[in-house]
Amino acid sequence: MEYKDQQLTEEKVFKDPVHRYIHVRDRVIWDLIAAPEFQRLRRVKQLGTTNLTFHGAEHSRFNHSLGVYEIVRRIMMNFQDRVNWDNEDRLLCLCAALLHDLGHGPFSHSFEKVFKLDHEKFTQRIILEDTTVNQILNKVSPNFAQKVADVIAKTYSDKLVVSLISSQIDADRMDYLQRDAYFTGVSYGHFDMERILRVMRPMDDQVVIKSTGMHAVEDYIMSRYQMYWQVYFHPVTRSAEVILSKIFQRAKYLYENDSYTFKLKPTHFISFFSGTVDLQDYLKIDEMIVYYYFQLWQEENDEILADLCERFINRRLFKYVEYNPDPQINAGMELYQLFKEAGINPDYYLVVDSSSDLPYDFYRPGEEEERLPIHLLMPDGGLKELSRHSDIVESISGKKRTDHKLYFPKDRIQEIKDESLKQRIVDILYR
16 A cells, blocks of 8 residues: 555544544554654744743644644545545644644744744755655655645645644634633633634635634634734734844854854854854754753843843843834934933834734735635525625725834833933833
C-alpha cells in the first residue's frame, strides 16, 4: 500500500477541551505530529503575552494546529460524497491544516516586527527545505510538499482547498476563536460550529453556507468581533507586547554597539540581530529560550534592558491613556522632549500602540488584500453575499475600527524629583 493511503492499525485520539476528541487514522498525519518541527509548537504559546491579562491563556500553537486539523477532518467527512468535491484533495487539506502555523516564532508578532521576519515564509521553508516534515511529505509524492506549501501561501490553483484554511470563515478562525475563548475564560468566542459545519457546501472556488445556517454565521462573525476587542487587543496585553518589543529592540541595539559586552553572549539571537537567520537558527528558538535570556538580562549592566526585562518577567507593565495621533501630535512631541529632560528615554518608555480590525468585508476590486466574501447558498441554487441578506452583518461590513493608546511607566514619572517637570508631564498625559 502506498504511504499516502496507509492507515494506523487503530485510530489514535487526542483528548481536547474544545473538540472533545481529535481523531487520527492516517499514517502521514501521525508521522507529521511526531516530527520535531511540529513538536516545537508545544513551546510557542498561541496568544503570546495574553496570559499576563487572562491567566488561563497558556495554550500552545500545537493545541491550535491539532484543532484546525480536526475541523478540516470533519469538513472532509461532510464533503466526501458531495458534488464539486474531489476526495483526492483530502490528505492535502489535512496536511495543510495541521502545518499552517508551523513557522510561528516565540511571541510571534512582536518577534517578527522587530526582526523583520514573516512566519508564513518560514512555514513554507520548513515544509520545503531539509526537515523531517519535508521528508514525510516527500514520501507521499515528489510534489506533495510544494502543494501543501502553496495551499498555506494561498497560491494553490484550487481556491476551494485554500478557502478551507484561509477565508473569512475557515477552520483556522473557527478553532482559535473557540480555543482562545475557552482558555481565557470569556464567553465571547463561542458559536455553533457544529451547525456551521453541517451547512457548509463545496462550490467551484470556495466553501459556501446554506442560507438556513445564516444565523450561526452571524453569531460566528460577532464572536470574532468581540474577541478581537475584548481579548486580542486588550490594552494590558498590548502593554506587555510593547515592553516585549522594546526588549528585543534594546538587545539588538546593544549587540550592534561595539562598546557593550553582554554578560552572557546572546548566542540564540545573534543571527536575528544581524539579519542572517537560517532555518536551523529559527527552529532552535522558542519561548523557553526567550524567557531564559530575559531572566539573565535582568542582571545586565545596561539599565534600560535590565529594567524592561524585570518589568516583563514580574508583570510591572506600562500604564496607558487614550491617544489620537493626529490632533495630539504636538502633545506627543512635547512629551517626548519632557521625558528626555526627566532622564527617561522616550524611545523605550513612551510608545504609541495602534490596533485595528475589519470584522467582515465584502469584495472590493483592486484592494491590496482581496477578501473573498461569505456567500449564502439560496433555496433556488443561487448565491447571495452574506451582508446583503443579514442586517447584523451589513451593519459592520467594511467598517474598520482603529484604536490608539499611549503607553508609559507611571512609576518612573512619579519618581521625577523636579515637581514642576513632573506636573507638566502629568498634565499632558491626563488632560
